[in-house]
Amino acid sequence: MDQVRWQEIAWGGSEYALTVALRHTLLRAPLGLHFTKEALDAEKDSIHLAGFDPNGAVCACLVLRLSVTPSWILAAPLEAVLDRPAYHLRQVAVRQDLQGLGWGRALMDYAHAWVLDKSPVRQVYLHARSSVVGFYEATGYKIAGDPFWEVGLEHRAMHRFLES
Secondary structure, three states, X not given: OOOXXXXXXXXXXXXXXXXXXXXXXXXXXXXXXXXXXXHHHOOOOOEEEEEEOOOOOEEEEEEEEEEEOOHHHHHOOOOOOOOOEEEEEEEEEEOHHHOOOOHHHHHHHHHHHHHHHHOOOOEEEEEEEHHHHHHHHHOOOEEOOOOEEEOOEEXXXXXXXXXX
């Protein structure tokens, strides 16, 4: 992992295509889902972060989109208010042969550092598949609200305030 190249990548480029393929393989295909042109076009204004090995193969990736604080965060004991900016972190994927080796943690650390460096926004939220809630808790996220179903799987809403 020492030689990984972490970077922000441009939407629509060749590196972006590699991340779409990884996300499709790990997150979509097992559920019988596919990316539509409209779904990918909607990512144009998002931040795409990824790690690449020395051979240029994508190892891990995620998508960040600046939005507003969702109302479910208000159910948690927080000082958050509606209409406060927040990053929606989504589509986290780590190549299957690298899972459990620290790549997910390194990716989250990179994403959090990116937010702290590039933006005054300090709140991040996500919808975690119930099977990976423990991973997100280990990276500082807290559950907000009850379980819900999304793409046919149980999820938990989670959030984190980043500190400089």
